Amino acid sequence: MIEILTTSSLIEKYSYDEEQKVLHIHFRRGGHYGYAEVTPEKFSDFQKAESHGKFFLAEIKPHHQFSKYETAIKN
Numbered sequence: 001m002i003e004i005l006t007t008s009s010l011i012e013k014y015s016y017d018e019e020q021k022v023l024h025i026h027f028r029r030g031g032h033y034g035y036a037e038v039t040p041e042k043f044s045d046f047q048k049a050e051s052h053g054k055f056f057l058a059e060i061k062p063h064h065q066f067s068k069y070e071t072a073i074k075n
Helices: 040-048 052-060
Strands: 011-017 022-027 034-035 068-070
Touching: 011 034, 022 052, 040 052
Parallel strands: none
Antiparallel strands: 011 022, 022 034, 034 068
């Protein structure tokens, strides 16, 4: 998976596992979450969105179950 950096004030970077249909999001304030059952079409719409944060809040967060992942601390 390739991580894509954003200029969003909410989302630092994201990646997508097309096989598992999981959208991984790393938030600027900390936290790495995986959102399940995100279709390739919805991921494409997310990528094209003028605002990744607004799209996430309207189309991903309210409609997809999530898992929180532990992120390793880099020294």
